[in-house]
Amino acid sequence: MINELVQNTAFGVALTVICYEIGKWIQKKTGLKVLSPILTGTIMIVSVLLITNINYESYKQGASIVSFFIGPATVSFAIPLYKNLRIIKENLLIIILGIFGGLLTGLITAFCLCMIFGINNQVTISMLPKSVTSAIGYVISDMIGGRPEITLVLILIAGVTGYVVGEYLFKILKIDNPLIKGVTLGTNSHVVGTAKAMELGEKEGAMSSAAITIAGVIMVFLVPLFLRIIELLVFKL
């Protein structure tokens, strides 16, 4: 009975938007970055579906309309890059090397730690794109045979880690250059890290936004290549 009532696209759209707004409100009220609407929203939507016994397929109809906008949003990532082109050009090599070094370190450490702790291949592969922004990360995960939904959760954790440790890390490493701060946060903890970068200053925020885009594009090529090398050197995942 209930599944017939929700056999329309509006249901999925409404449920998603409402839970997102409530999630945003919770994050604002508590002031906790870790309570991202992606976390609270997911819990709310799953709870509603489970309690009302509505099947996932009915929800999916509307959900696909909402998630369609990831494509246009990803195209829009060109804008923060374009806006900061002047500063990027002046320090192009340093920025690219910093981003590349961070991304490669992230891939190697994640892979090695997964091997040490006996994490299975599905989760390991899904973890590789963890440092990039979710819109690009889920595409990469899909491309390399990972589970995009697992990748999304791990992306959130990488983001929150960067947000929490960022400031302390810069103090310990004695870094006060806004360019370095921005690129470090954007490269390794994407949008959530950029929120911290914006708190630190305007230039930090701008560089962090630009770094998200550059890191995302590099990772589209780097992750499949990394997997290829692992296959050649070690074994097939």
Added chain:
Amino acid sequence: MIKQFSIIVSILAISYMLEIGLNLPIPASIIGMLLLLIMLLTKIIKLDQVEKVSDVLLGEITLFILPLSIGIMDSLDLFEGKFLIVFFIVSISTIISMIVTALIMKLLLNKAK
């Protein structure tokens, strides 16, 4: 706003054609991003023709991602109960990567001076 959106979504549509037509190994959305950047650089598109809609799209990106994460319900078993270890690995890996990015840039900037 709709006019601005039509530009973005048209670029995306063309990118899908390129991805499939040329059999490119790059996802269409990334091709679209690069196309838009090139068009901005060559002044085919001006910043104010797409800026407003981009701010909205990028500002609410979490909303668009949200439906995709619902699938996690079916994937919880894959973690084999090792949630904390997996989260720990992601955090440690992120911190080490941040240190590397920061130190590489610091070193190179000092050298440049």
